[in-house]
Amino acid sequence: MSMAGDTHFWDRISRKYAMSAIADQAGYERTLDRTRALLGPSDRVLELGCGTGTTALRLAGAVRDYLATDLSAGMIAIANEKHAAGLVPTLAFRIATVEALAPDAGRFSVVLGFNYLHLVRDLPGTLRRIHALLEPRGLFISKTPCLGHMNPLIRSALLPAMRAIGKAPYAGVFRAADLSQRIRAAGFDILAAESHATKGNDNRPYIVARKR
Template sequence: MSTASDARFWDRTSRKYARSKIADQAGYERTLDRTRALLGPDDRVLELGCGTGTTALRLAGDVQSYLATDISADMIAIAKEKSAADPVPGLEFRSATAEALSHEAATFDAVLGFNYLHLVRDLPGTLRSIHALLVTEGLFISKTPCVGDMNLFIRLAVPAMQAIGKAPYVTVFRAADLSQQFRAAGFEILASESHATKGNDNRPYIVARKG
C-alpha cells in the first residue's frame, strides 16, 4: 500500500463520491460559516484533500486566491468540470499533496484540511509540511474524523472494508492524540469545536496558528 494506491482508490470512487450527499448539511454550513469568518479578502488559501471541489467553490470567492488540491487526479477533473460551469475568480484546482507543494514554502495565509488528516500516511510529516507552507502566524483550519474515539463497530468495520477494497487507508487516532501532534509540529491550538448537529460525530474542528 502506498500513496499511489491511495490515489487509485479515490480515482475509482470519484464519480460515486461526487454523487454522494453531505450527511450533516447543517453541520457543514456551520463549518463553512466559521471558516469564512476566519479568512480575509486578501488571504492566499490552500485547501488539501479538496475532493470534487464543493468547499472550494463555496469559499474561494471570499479570498484573494484559493488553491484547491487533492491526491486524486480524477477528483480534480470533476472539480474542474464544476468550476467551469460556475467559475470563481482566483480559484485553481491541482492534483497535489502537502509534501509535493514544499517548494511553495511560507506562501499561504491559511491552509484548510477537511476530512483529510486521517487519510494521510505520515501525519507528523504532513503537519510539518503544512507548517512550512504557512506564513508566520498563518492558520491551519481542519475538521478531522478521529476514528479512535468512534464506536467499536466503526473501528472494526474499517479494516474489514479495506481488506475488500471498499475503504481507503485510514490512520486511527483520538482527538487528544491529534492535538498533541499539532503542538509537536509547532502549532498553537486556538480553538477546538464540534460542529455536528446530529449528535457527536467525533470530528473536531480545530483552528491552529503557526508559531
C-alpha cells in the first residue's frame, strides 16, 4: 500500500475511528497529564497525526498556539466538527504531512506525535524533519507502539496480508530500544522514557526528547 493508499484507508475508517473507545482510558489520562505539565503558556505546539483531534482539544487551551495536523482529510473534517462545538481560540487543524511543514522550520517549541511514528514510511527522515521544525532546545514528545515486541506470526504474516488487501495501513516494525536510538541519532537527547499503561501488555513508550 502506498502513501495514497494509507490516506484512503484513514479517510475510509475516519467515522468508525471517531466512535471507537480508548482502550486504556486511565493510561491516556496519565499521558495527557504528563504532557500538560511539560507545556507552558508561551509554547507554540505542533501535533503530527492528530486523528480526529481528541488530544488537541484537551491540550490546546494551555498554550499560545497549537497546530494539529493529519494526512487524512476525513480525520481533519471530524476534528473541525468537534472544534466548532467547543471552540479553542489557540487551536487550528490542518491537512498536512511533516514534509509539507518544511516552511515552518524553527517555529515550534514542542512537537507531539502520539500513535504516529510507527505509521511513517521513513522514520529517520521524519525524525530529522521534526528536529528541523523545533526551535533550539525544543521538545519532541511521543508515545508510539513498538511493533517489534509483537507476536512474530502476527507481525510477519497477518499484518502484511491485511495491508495487501487494504485492511491495514503501513506500519513500521521496531523495538523500543531501536526507537530511542533513532531519536538520538536524529539530534535529540532523551530526557524521559516511561510506560503509562494501566492494563494489558502495552509496548508504547512515552518519550520526552530535547533538541540538541
